Amino acid sequence: MRVEQASQGEPVVPAEVHARDGWTCRLCGGPIDPEVAWPDPMSASVDHIVPLALGGAHAMANVQSAHLSCNSRKRDKIIDQVKPIKLP
Numbered sequence: 001m002r003v004e005q006a007s008q009g010e011p012v013v014p015a016e017v018h019a020r021d022g023w024t025c026r027l028c029g030g031p032i033d034p035e036v037a038w039p040d041p042m043s044a045s046v047d048h049i050v051p052l053a054l055g056g057a058h059a060m061a062n063v064q065s066a067h068l069s070c071n072s073r074k075r076d077k078i079i080d081q082v083k084p085i086k087l088p
Contacts, residue, residue, distance in 0.1 A: 009058025014046050021065035027079070028070050041069035051076040 023032045027047065036043045047066035050056030053076040066074070 010060065012046065012058060012060055012063055014044065017046050017060070017063050018044055018065045020060075024065060025067045025070050026064035027066045027074060030067065032065055032067060038068065041067065041072075043068045045071045047071045047074060050078060054078065 018032065018034065023034060023044070024030070025032055032044045033042065034044065038045075045066050045068045046063050047070075048056045048058070049062050049064055052058060056062050
């Protein structure tokens with residue numbers, strides 16, 4: 001269902017999200033190194049602020065840059081439901 005929802009949203013280009021967010025993780029506040037490749041925990045990922053599973057839109061206004069590890073820890077929660085995330 002999440003894939004189906006995402007395909008119905010507007011185009012979200014990860015490079016544009018990271019450029020807009022200044023290559024900064026919006027969950028922990030730390031810098032994201034664009035040279036670190038997935039699946040490294042410190043690699044760049046795109047987080048849905050309001051998760052798709054909770055009805056969030058797949059749209060530029062609802063996404064933010066995050067380290068893969070921070071995004072994984074957030075899971076399908078809204079940020080105020082998550083304990084502060086610290087860099088590993």
